[in-house]
Amino acid sequence: MPLRSLSFRGDREIARMRTRSVGIDLVRAVSVIYIIGYWHLLGYSEHFVPLANGLTGRLTLVVLGLFVFVPGYLMGRKDIRLTREGLVHFYRQRILRIYTLYLIAILLFWVLGLSDGITLMKATALASMFLAPALPTLWFITMIMLYYLSVPFIRRFSHDARKLTVFCLAIMAVSLLYHKFTNMLDIRMVMFFPVFALGMYAARREAGLQPVKLVTLACICALSCVLSLLPVGSWMISQLILIPMITLCALFLFLAVQRKESGIRYGAAIQLVGYSSYCMYLFHRPLYELMKRTYLPQGPLNQLLYLTLICVPLLIGASFLIQTGYDRLLAELSGRRVGAGISLS
DSSP: OOGGGOOOTTGGGGGGGGGSOHHHHHHHHHHHHHIIIIITGGGGSSSOOOOOSHHHHHHHHHHHHHHHHHHHHHHHHSOOOOSHHHHHHHHHHHIIIIIHHHHHHHHHHHHTTOSOHHHHHHHHTTOTTTSSSOOTTTHHHHHHHHHGGGHHHHHHHTTOHHHHHHHHHHHHHHHHHHHHHHSOOOTHHHHSHHHHHHHHHHHHTHHHHTTOOHHHHHHHHHHHHHHHTOOOSOHHHHHHTTHHHHHHHHHHHHHHHHHTGGGSOOOHHHHHHHHHHHHHHHHHHHHHHHHHHHOOOSSHHHHHHIIIIIIHHHHHHHHHHHHHHHHHHHHHHHTSOOOSOOTTO
């Protein structure tokens, strides 16, 4: 039965799910399922580990890049006033919609002993990406929230691709200089920043991307993948040459889905996972760890079935309940309907 036909108590809080973009929710759903249903999930088994090699490693980077592109794109579509009042409102909303649940996830990491106190404090202060090591899994959310600091500047420069490129290169150069002198930067801050900025630019200059042919872009993506395979003597350079692949492949996949959006059926699974994707990512490690400590069957097949057929659906259901509950709380506090789902937007 389609999710939109289900009846919830207080279902007005999630009514806006019906007006969400099927393409964006599909991208969110596929990306988060890959991460929580494969890349991280099998690590909780005693018999399976994710097939980690050059191919799957690059695929994971592209998926994460796509997951970064979407919040950038959504930031570009927002009506953000570049005034003091407008920016205060914007960042207040980020704190309410993103940071509060992030703090709850950090608390669960502490309760379950999934990280040390210093790392957790750095993550709470959003400093862990510049004072590595960062918190496992939640590094991604820390990174996105730090990217939000650049939103006013990207928005200001998004009318001119050259100015935006100069701004991005300047941010990356300063970050790399910081790393050179401190060796404390998590290099992923630099690797994923261009794809976030490109997401915002794509939203602001959407008409300018219409002439881009997917076949041509696919060929450029292939070249960027070849570039990422070049042997280099420096670990830092080996990470930096992954940036074109991450950025261009994320753009290609997003445009491919967007242009086929009218033919995609907006089924219950896409709606449910797309809506719950932020909480799924936030809470999957604590929930999986708790499930593993509570019960883990013997034997590879039993463990695989338990993880995929019990743990993943339970995570999706729990994340949906957390998301809707939090949306209702925000609605009650603000006196209006908020239920669009968080999803880093």
